[in-house]
Amino acid sequence: MEEEVLQLYVGYLKKMIAMRGRMEYKNVVELMEQGLTVCKDGNIGIVRSPMWFEPSEKKSSSEEIVKRALDFTLGWHLESVTQGDYPLTMKDSVGARLRSFTLSRR
Template identity: 35%
Template sequence: VAHHQLLAHATVVDLYRKKYKPTQGGQIGPVMITRWFLPYNVNDKTSIKATERMKEFFLGWYMEPLTKGKYPDVMREYVGCRLPEFTEEESKLVKGSFDFLGLNYYFTQYAQDEAPAPPVSAMTDPHVNLTFVNASNHIIGPLEKCYYPRGILDVMKHFKEKYGDPLIYVTENGIFSTSEEGKVDPTRIDYLCRHLYFLSKAIKEFN
């Protein structure tokens, strides 16, 4: 599905740029669903490698084609022949087919190396188990809620350093609450204030 999404997106962008942009001056960008990942055990090399691998599978799956015209090498290594390949023409079409990125960020997870159980799927291909509790039994985030505000800054930094500093608009961010919590809403207030703090920090540090 992702492969054809990328090709369909790139085809539309190419058409718009050739036929309509000269007179309309519009811009097109995809929305990226993002998360950040931390090692389940910071002293375990397999957890650290699993964390980096998960970033490639979750973020690089779309961003590598959009910026380099190919899938991440680690995806090719782990998925093999089940991962489609771009032709040379398709690679050129997909690479650079965006003017900006929309960015959705809600939470961060711990990543732990894990051999997949059959059947194989896109969910098991990274060989990673994702949790909200690490090896020290620490629940990620404040107030014992499973969110990690600094993650939005880490995602921004990752995109700047790895994907060429694209123009980014935050398109989604937030946390659900029950109807009763909506009356007195400390969780959502805390969530938004902390995320806005790190978003402001990202803007100042990364321009």
């Protein structure tokens, strides 16, 4: 039981850290768009380095599994920044447990 609680807590922390990182990225972009003089002529980039997956077989079921795995490791970070939302596979799988982005957070 303690192990299950710990795993849930670690998962929660990962999600909160990722969400906070996304919000800070958005804040930096807004500051630069407002003409922050300290970063004059600066560039903004984002780096993500997830685990990578390849299908073990050339079957559509294997390819779907790989897409889902990539959405849960890369997509939930990258699409939230570039699209302002989570990948559809995540929303379908997690449902109401996945927090929605408010308009101000997109």
